[in-house]
Amino acid sequence: MSRNRKTIGRTFTPSTFSHIANNENSQIFTLSSGSKVEFTLVTVPAEEVEIGTFVVQEVNGRDQAALTPESLKDITRTLPMQQFFPAIGVRRNNKIEILDGSRRRAAAILCHTKLTVLVTEEALSVDDARNLAKDIQTAREHNIREVGLRLLALKNSGLSQKEIAESEHLSQAKVTRALQAAAVSGEMLSVFPVQSELSYQDYKALYSAEALIHAQGETVSEIITQLKEDIDAIRHQAQAAEDEIKDKLVALFRQKSASLTQPKGEETVVTSLWRFEDKNRFARKKSKGRMFSYEFNRLPTELQVEIDNAVQQVLEKHLTK
Incomplete structure (x- = not known):
């Protein structure tokens, strides 16, 4: 490229990218088309990772919506100290498209740390880029x-x-x-902290649940709102394993969608009695017809004793003959 040519858009200068061009820091890859392309090691500073790199999901293959902090814990634990393998990318319009390594990119953004990438300046076709990304997958399957x-x-x-x-x-x-x-809609999957735990049978169950939801004239957004307290309670079970949380959330959607096909009876009304900062704590009343109950979670023993005494006093006042 001519140095006299005026660059349009954002420019990444040598001070922005530490571009090391020597034989020890470059690699030749053979594309599916048969041509050979040189990739050179580049370091993207922490403050440039999010705006200076991007991912095309159809090329990279990784579901970007599934890259939650929970799903990236295996990388964010070590990335601030060292990056074991560079990502692979191609420079397009003064930015780097990540062909392989979108999990490392997402983790670098979360940790606000640098990202090393093997980058080619060659213009790759979509087919060459997609096939290369598939061939060099180094992260989770x-x-x-x-x-x-x-x-x-x-x-x-x-x-x-x-x-x-x-x-x-x-x-x-x-x-x-x-x-x-x-x-299965991304909206339904958004409640799962680690989507990689989902099996085909789970997706099949969620697909059927979503079909039932739409068949009853409901939306996934409305169902998630209705289940918010239960979803939060499941997600914040500190001692539960990732697959256990996943199983409980799938079961919750299956039960809710199945209930939509049942004859409509009296609905349970849930009333919050106190708002806590800790999402695992609650004090609420549930009413359904003439039946009602009070539910409490993670309250101090002293408070439980006082609530028991108060309930006993009220019962004696109104029911003792």
């Missing part, structure tokens, strides 16, 4: 939904499921399962 999101892009381009299966060397059954997992 893509889950069934992430496979489905990648296949969905192929389906939207006009390919049939049979053609997708042949081009991706997958069985038609796996293509069907992956596309079904991709059909």
Whole structure:
């Protein structure tokens, strides 16, 4: 590129990127088209990672909405100290598109730390970029939904499921399962702290639950609002393992969607009696018809004793003959 050419848009200068160009810090990759491309090691400063790099999900293959702080704990624990493998990227419009390493990128943004990337200046085609990203995957294996999101892009381009299966060397059954997992809305999945824990059977259950929700004229957003207290209580169980939290959330959606098909009876009305800063603590009353109950969680023993005494006194006042 000519040095006299005026650059349009944001420019990353040598002071912004530590660009090390020597044989020890470069690598040659062979693309699916057969051409060989040189990648050079670049260090992106912490303050530039979010704005100076980006990810195209259809190319990278990783579901970016699933990169929650909980799902990145294995990387954020070590990244501030050292990055074991560089991400792989291509420079486009003065920014770096991350082909492989979007989890490392997301973790670097969370930790506000630098990110090392092997970058090529060559203009890669979408097919070359997508195939390269698939060939050099170094992070966690893509889950069934992430496979489905990648296949969905192929389906939207006009390919049939049979053609997708042949081009991706997958069985038609796996293509069907992956596309079904991709059909579950991001809104429903947003309540799961670690989406990688979800299995195909979980996605199948959520897909069916979402279909029932829509069939009854409800929206996922409305259901999540109705279940907010239960969802928060499950997510904040400190001693629960990630898969246990996932199982309870899936069961919650299955139960709620199933209840929508039942004949409408009297609904349970939940009234909060006190607002706590700690989401795991609550004091509430539940009413359904002539039946009601009070529920408390994580209250001091002294307060429990006082509540017991108060209830006993009120009962004696009104029921003692």
